[in-house]
Amino acid sequence: MEQHKKAFLFLHLSVFLFGFTAILGDIIDLNFPSIVWWRSLMTSMILVFMVKISTFLKVFSLKTIAKHTFIGFILAIHWLFFYGSIKISNPTMALIALSSSALITALLEPLLIRKAKFRLVDVILGILVIPGFIMIFYNSDQLQQKGLWIGIGAAILGAIFSILNKKWLVTGQELKMTYIQLTSVVITISLFFLIFSGIFDLKYQIPHGIDWFYMFVFALFCTVIAYYLYLKAFNHISAFDVSLAFNMEPIYGIIMAALLLKDYREVSAMVYLGMLFIISLVFLDTYVKFRKNKFKNEPDSIDII
Numbered sequence: 001m002e003q004h005k006k007a008f009l010f011l012h013l014s015v016f017l018f019g020f021t022a023i024l025g026d027i028i029d030l031n032f033p034s035i036v037w038w039r040s041l042m043t044s045m046i047l048v049f050m051v052k053i054s055t056f057l058k059v060f061s062l063k064t065i066a067k068h069t070f071i072g073f074i075l076a077i078h079w080l081f082f083y084g085s086i087k088i089s090n091p092t093m094a095l096i097a098l099s100s101s102a103l104i105t106a107l108l109e110p111l112l113i114r115k116a117k118f119r120l121v122d123v124i125l126g127i128l129v130i131p132g133f134i135m136i137f138y139n140s141d142q143l144q145q146k147g148l149w150i151g152i153g154a155a156i157l158g159a160i161f162s163i164l165n166k167k168w169l170v171t172g173q174e175l176k177m178t179y180i181q182l183t184s185v186v187i188t189i190s191l192f193f194l195i196f197s198g199i200f201d202l203k204y205q206i207p208h209g210i211d212w213f214y215m216f217v218f219a220l221f222c223t224v225i226a227y228y229l230y231l232k233a234f235n236h237i238s239a240f241d242v243s244l245a246f247n248m249e250p251i252y253g254i255i256m257a258a259l260l261l262k263d264y265r266e267v268s269a270m271v272y273l274g275m276l277f278i279i280s281l282v283f284l285d286t287y288v289k290f291r292k293n294k295f296k297n298e299p300d301s302i303d304i305i
Contacts, residue, residue, distance in 0.1 A: 007236035010229040011245050017226035019252030022091035023260055024218045025083045032083035033189055034205040035215075036076065040185035042219035047179045050224075056180075059173055067168045068177050072184025074161045079185070080192070081154035089147020091257040092267050096136060096275045097151025098158065099250035100129055102282045105159040112163045125285050132281070135274035144267070174231055247282050 028035055056065070085094035106122040133152075137145055170177060193204050207215050254275070257263040264272075 003236050007233040011233035011237065012248075014226045014229035014233065015245050015249050016252055017222045017229070018246075019249050019256060021218070021222050022082075022086055022095055022253045023256050024214055024222065025086045026091050026257075026261060028207070028211050028214045028218070030205045030207060030211065031202050032087045033080060033192055033202055035083050036079040037186060037189040037193075037204075038207060038215050039079075039218050039223065040076075040182045040189065042215060043223045044179060044182045044186060046220060046224050047175060047182070051176050051179050053179075056176060059176060060170065060180075064168070064170065065180060067164075068180040069184040071161060071164050071168070072181035073188050074157055074164065075181055076185040076188035076192075078154055078157035078161055080189075081150050081157060085147045085151035085154060088150060089144045090263050090266055091261065092254050092263040092271075093136075093140070093144050093147040094151040094154070095250040095253045095257070096271070096278070097148055098155050099247075099275065099279050099282060100133075100152070101155040101158045101162070102247060103129055103285055104155055105162055106285065108156075108159050109163050109166075112160070113167050121288050122285070125281050128281055129278055132274045132277040135277070136271045139268045139270035139274070144271075175227075178227065247279070247286060251279065 025032070025035055030038070060068075082094055082098065085097065103122070103126050106119070107126045109116040110118045133148070137148060140148060165177075193202070197203055254263075
């Protein structure tokens with residue numbers, strides 16, 4: 001019982017830390033590709049001390065490494081969309097869009113995994129999400145609308161990332177998988193700067209002053225430690241509890257954005273009403289899956305934001 005309580009504490013602490021990523025993405029004074037690059041680089045450098053790189057070829061085949069390199073590419077684009085949404089609008093709009101990722105995952109999973117099947121309830125809930133987004137869209141200003149669209153793109157890419165992690169999971173090697181993926185993110189963003197910086201007028205930026213501290217917190221606490229706590233937790237609690245907890249991630253982030261960044265001054269009450277509608281559907285979807293015993297004993301993947 002003591003281990004169970006400790007696991008719940010670890011789980012919710014990890015979700016809380018992941019929820020802080022949107023806040024840090026907003027307050028760090030760098031453009032969004034630079035934020036993604038530095039976060040990935042610093043996290044990879046920390047993980048070097050936690051994984052034995054010399055054993056990679058003994059654990060993974062070249063095909064498996066290639067697969068997780070591709071997942072890292074998807075993660076890089078997901079982060080570009082997510083932090084781009086934050087910089088263009090605000091953390092609240094980006095997190096509202098991200099809250100739909102669970103339903104998007106349910107709809108995309110049968111297309112990417114052969115064994116998965118379409119479920120009528122997923123299709124219905126996916127359709128019901130649309131009025132919530134319409135409510136949010138028509139009660140937002142132009143920049144918020146743009147941020148919402150980009151955030152939906154991030155949610156779709158995040159769903160693909162999560163599904164592929166589930167499909168190609170190597171049990172017991174999660175940290176090594178994460179290292180490969182984050183190294184791939186660094187390479188992808190480096191190529192992005194080389195190819196597109198002139199077109200989009202986005203220059204590579206180096207943190208300065210307090211931003212170095214924020215980036216360190218971002219990499220160590222909101223990525224490495226948060227992920228480690230998650231791994232420690234899921235061995236002692238059900239997948240339903242994990243899924244329910246991670247549905248709280250956008251809620252934690254939105255609450256923190258309201259308290260720390262005063263986002264509520266920029267967002268109308270109707271937008272929050274639409275958000276509650278969407279999140280209610282996400283929780284309903286989780287409950288229905290639990291009732292129909294669709295969950296395994298362990299969670300399959302985690303969407304690192």
